[in-house]
Ligand SMILES: Nc1ncnc2c1ncn2[C@@H]1O[C@H](COP(=O)(O)OP(=O)(O)O)[C@@H](O)[C@H]1O
């Protein structure tokens with residue numbers, strides 16, 4: 001028995017009749033930050049979706065163990081309640097649904113699952129205000145509808161804000177850095193770094209190594225055509241930047 | 252009683268061999284509709300002769316009219332001769348004695364809707380002593396209204412006490428032969444509400460039929476008349492979220508609103524009649540004619556409706572914008588689930604200059620529900636600078652339901668500006684996944700998304716209605732997904 005937080009073995013997954021993940025292995029220990037890099041279309045988002053339990057992706061082979069449990073047995077919301085959080089590459093808009101209300105419903109739903117008392121509006125507001133100030137976000141975020149009319153950068157920061165409130169055990173950030181200017185990038189990285197802790201793991205999915213200057217990973221993996229083709233320390237990211245993905249794929 | 256009988260005979264213009272008039276003591280009219288029955292109803296209610304005349308004229312007109320079939324509704328034939336058109340309000344002894352005698356399913360729904368215990372009994376029609384809150388609150392309210400000079404009473408009471416007012420305004424907005432169901436209502440209407448807000452008065456509270464629930468059995472042919480005199484304001488709430496017990500399948504109500512100069516009427520409805528079961532068995536047919544007349548300059552009428560009940564809804568609350576600078580609004584949420592059908596929308600008739608109208612319609616279809624928006628915007632020759640904006644959005648839940656939009660525009664004035672926007676969306680897999688990924692269960696996610704979809708309408712509702720409406724949608728959508 002390992003005490004890995006997440007242990008993925010020989011994962012195969014498909015969507016719409018197309019094989020996307022083709023034998024992916026990864027193991028993440030509590031407290032670690034991993035980076036998954038890889039060219040467009042290599043299966044990075046699919047990996048996040050499969051871990052989160054999106055039904056349109058079918059797991060055809062392999063195992064996923066999370067906190068010693070068989071993750072594939074759990075529904076999407078059970079996984080969320082067990083502490084899995086996915087920061088979406090393209091967060092969806094939910095018109096008319098207030099951001100605060102959405103997040104309060106989510107948090108209380110998770111607390112209920114865990115047998116913890118639900119927070120009332122006052123307690124919740126106190127909590128989100130604290131998180132907002134830590135992340136240097138403006139109050140008006142609370143009044144707006146979930147992602148409705150948000151700019152790309154605002155959506156990404158809203159994801160990090162939600163993550164900060166929900167305090168997951170395993171967070172997967174899917175290209176949270178793309179489309180951000182340098183200040184937003186630093187703000188996002190700062191938010192992520194504040195969440196780093198001994199019992200929490202973060203998987204940063206990114207296309208560029210730029211983010212990794214601010215969120216320094218313990219491990220870097222290269223995903224190509226549905227498989228991890230290379231793993232290493234943080235220096236692997238730099239090497240990739242200099243030599244491109246072609247180098248790994250042919251290696 | 253005998254004078255009434257004589258009057259009736261004279262008016263109907265024929266002698267009675269075995270008519271109902273001799274049965275005037277009876278509590279129920281036998282099934283069937285003819286002039287005798289109408290005379291019987293009128294006599295039962297001690298009505299003045301002009302009103303009987305009006306009923307009979309409406310009836311004779313009705314006989315010449317075919318039942319409309321233009322709506323996108325699949326309606327089983329209605330046997331109008333099988334309906335009993337009069338029954339006295341149920342006496343206490345015929346009612347359930349306690350909640351134990353009430354259908355547990357109904358009580359379960361009350362529970363889900365969060366209806367306070369002491370109100371559940373009244374709503375379920377249990378014979379209760381009038382000691383609970385809503386009645387005593389009602390009495391206090393009535394006194395306050397009296398002080399302000401507001402008249403708020405049952406239609407029958409108004410006929411007895413303010414016959415001139417009723418005569419002046421009744422059928423002045425919806426003519427007696429206006430349409431098949433309105434004509435039928437005019438011929439046989441049972442009871443309803445009458446409101447008059449005197450000149451310059453701001454009604455000190457929201458008027459709610461809820462406070463009259465246990466006082467009168469308004470029945471299936473309800474009639475409402477609201478008159479707002481010059482510069483007055485009123486907000487009227489009709490219905491409540493609790494599903495009401497009713498054995499009558501056909502409901503054909505008429506609501507008339509009159510707004511004089513600078514007057515404002517806000518009319519909000521929550522309709523939750525029995526929708527039938529999951530297989531489309533049973534349920535109320537709801538054929539309503541609602542129309543407001545912005546008779547005076549600078550007047551305003553606003554309709555807000557949340558329609559979740561009934562097997563069939565046929566309803567087009569409309570505004571006739573007669574006064575210059577008058578404005579009309581229509582905010583609607585209509586939800587159909589299982590085999591429910593709704594054909595609903597509005598008519599905005601611009602006649603005065605610089606008139607404005609605004610339409611926001613949100614249709615939600617789930618199960619095999621069918622939901623149509625039907626809206627007419629009409630601009631008369633002299634209606635300079637008329638403005639209309641319509642936003643019609645449809646939300647589909649599941650693959651077997653349908654949404655349809657039928658906007659009609661008729662403009663006779665080139666200065667009119669009419670804008671229509673329509674969208675249809677499905678509750679997206681991506682939206683559901685997003686919510687579920689955050690730990691929110693599927694049903695909660697759906698009701699949250701639906702609630703957001705309806706926000707522009709809900710915020711037009713009076714506060715306590717808005718909270719109830721949201722709950723109501725949740726309960727109505729149970730089992731819509733998964
Ligand atoms: N729902 C889907 N149905 C069919 N093909 C998909 C679906 N999602 C992703 N794919 C395909 O799978 C491959 C990997 O996609 P994705 O995981 O989004 O890659 P990445 O995030 O690394 O860019 C791409 O070729 C993409 O077109």
Ligand SMILES: [Mg+2]
Pocket residue numbers: 044045046089174175
């Ligand atoms: Mg991607």
